[in-house]
Amino acid sequence: MKETHACTLATIACSPTATPRARLIAIRRLCRLLSQEREALYDELLALRRQANKLRAFLPFTADRVADLEWQVAVVGDDLDDIELRLANIGRVLMDDSKKMTMAIGFDGLCDLLNVNPAHRETARRAGHSTLTKLAYACQEDSVDRHDEAWKDRPLFNALHAAR
Numbered sequence: 450m451k452e453t454h455a456c457t458l459a460t461i462a463c464s465p466t467a468t469p470r471a472r473l474i475a476i477r478r479l480c481r482l483l484s485q486e487r488e489a490l491y492d493e494l495l496a497l498r499r500q501a502n503k504l505r506a507f508l509p510f511t512a513d514r515v516a517d518l519e520w521q522v523a524v525v526g527d528d529l530d531d532i533e534l535r536l537a538n539i540g541r542v543l544m545d546d547s548k549k550m551t552m553a554i555g556f557d558g559l560c561d562l563l564n565v566n567p568a569h570r571e572t573a574r575r576a577g578h579s580t581l582t583k584l585a586y587a588c589q590e591d592s593v594d595r596h597d598e599a600w601k602d603r604p605l606f607n608a609l610h611a612a613r
Contacts, residue, residue, distance in 0.1 A: 540612025
């Protein structure tokens with residue numbers, strides 16, 4: 450993830466002059482970038498742990514290399530914790546601003562921005578999922594793109610889940 454891209458998105462999301470739609474789009478894109486970075490770091494962490502475990506079979510000859518890999522695991526783990534904290538902070542902001550954004554954008558506007566399938570909108574409306582957090586957390590964010598309801602790796606869902 451390019452740090453300047455993330456900083457630009459964060460600046461737009463925090464800007465008092467940005468429209469609620471622009472803020473939500475920037476927040477969603479930032480969550481998507483953070484989620485992708487978290488997934489890449491997690492894969493790297495698993496690879497480092499596997500490599501360290503393989504080398505443990507040859508101790509004491511590989512002690513230095515194992516120690517180096519464990520240090521790398523700690524660094525990557527700290528980076529993962531940092532990303533999780535960022536997602537949690539974004540999730541808390543979304544929870545606090547949910548009603549204001551919902552009022553400003555409207556239900557259909559939220560569904561458009563969250564990419565909710567038109568076939569699922571009426572079901573969401575009847576179930577009372579009319580706020581931003583309910584649509585992102587309980588409903589079908591990105592349901593136009595994905596047809597598997599068990600798939601729970603969506604940008605705003607990740608932020609709200611981290612904030613719990």
